Amino acid sequence: MEKIYEVAIVGGGPGGIGTAVEAAVHGIENILLLDKADNHSSTIRRFYKKNKRVDRNWKGQVVEIEGNIPFMDGTKETTLDFFDQLLDEDKIDTAFNTEVENITKDENSNLFILQTTNKIFKAKCVVVTIGKMGKPNKPEYKIPPSLKNYINFNLDKCSKNEKILVVGGGNSAVEYACSLSEEENTVTLVYRKEKFTRLNPENEDILFKYNGQEKLRLRLNTDIESIENEDGRVKVSFTDGHFTIYDRAIYAIGGTAPVDFLKKAGIKMDEDGKPIYNEDNETNIPCMYVAGDVAFNTGGSIATALNHGFRITNSLLKKRGKTKSSIELFFKNNPTFKY
Incomplete structure (x- = not known):
């Protein structure tokens, strides 16, 4: 039978690890931790220097640990080892090298559907803790600063009746192109390969339907050579020797x-672009939570992110009619566990 997770956590940093471990400590089963990197804590691995100090009270923030994870001062290496130990207890399923592209809620089953590049996961609750490091990739060739208002990496600032070039071959590119074509725009989707290989079936069907109906144009097996400012418009030169002038490139x-990502999942945002949540870190979507820097000004504090996991777990327990005091905690039952 298809596995249904009690909680799926998107993001393998401290907020995600904290949520997964606290959930396991308190007896919640079928926990899934997903991350697009090849291991947990990718920010620490990539951006912390060797033997860098990792302090619980980061940048003068005195943080009391609210939960059951005995996080202490250490180094990059001891911190990663500690998180390895937490995740090695075999109570948490992990899916690394797995990027979640979209989260929807099925009205019939009331389950969350997590769409990744090549697989679908289902869960009763979802925690999004992807951090601020997730940024759109940018091309290697130079984009003139004078065109910054006409070059997008999302659908912000787009209007109607524009001639638009969408660049990319994944699900986001296809969704952008189809959405823009519905807004009375003239849309071209350019992809450097001769065919699409990463699309989910639904997006692929819609794309070729729109192409056949001439709602948009596909320009495959073509790459971009350069971008120039042509009287305030975007001049795009392609590797096949041709160029076209657009109002906007995305x-x-x-x-x-x-x-x-949060907007696409249906999470409401405030005026500053922050997700709206309650005292339990729960968003406007029941059983969908946020944690870590994606929602809070933690300043990179690992201890604060771990506390978010504790609060979310308490909320999950309340929904199940349980309290933290009703369950014997993991660390008391595992005296050999060492930091």
Whole structure:
């Protein structure tokens, strides 16, 4: 039978690890931790220097640990080892090298559907803790600063009746192109390969339907050579020797800005582009939570992100009619566990 997770956590940083471990400590089963990187804590691995100090009270923030994870001062290496130990207890399923592209809620089953590049996961609750490091990829060639108002990496600032080039071959690029074509725009989708290989079936069907109905144009097996400013418009020169002038170009060539991801999932945002949530970190969508820097000004504090996981777990327990005091905690039952 298809596995249904009690909670699926999108993001393998401290907020995600904290939520997964606290959930396991308190007896919640069928926990899934997903991350697009090849391991957890990718920010620490990539951006912390060797032997860098990792302090619980980061940048003068005195943080009391609210939950059951005994996080202490250490180094990059000891912190990663500690998180390895937490995730090695075999109570948490992990799916690394797995980027979640979209989250929807099925009205019939009341389950969340997490669409990844090549697989679908289902869960009763979802926690989004992707951090601020997720940024759209940008092309290697130079984009003139004078065109910054006409070059997009999402659908912000787009209007109607524009001639638009969408660049990319993934699901986001296809969704951008189809959505823009519905807004009375003239849309071209350019992709450097001769065929699409990463689309989910639904997007692929819609794309070729729109192409056949001439709602948009496909320009495959073609790459971009350069971008220039042509009297305030975007002049795009292609590797096949041709050029075309557009009102706007939109890049969807990998990487997703956290705000775009949250909006796409249906999470309401405030005026500053922050997700709206209650005291339990729960968004406007029941059983969908946010944690970590994507929603809070934690300043990169690992301890604060771990506390978010504790609060979310308490909310999950309340929904199940349980309290933290009713369950014997993991660390008391595992005296050999060491930091």
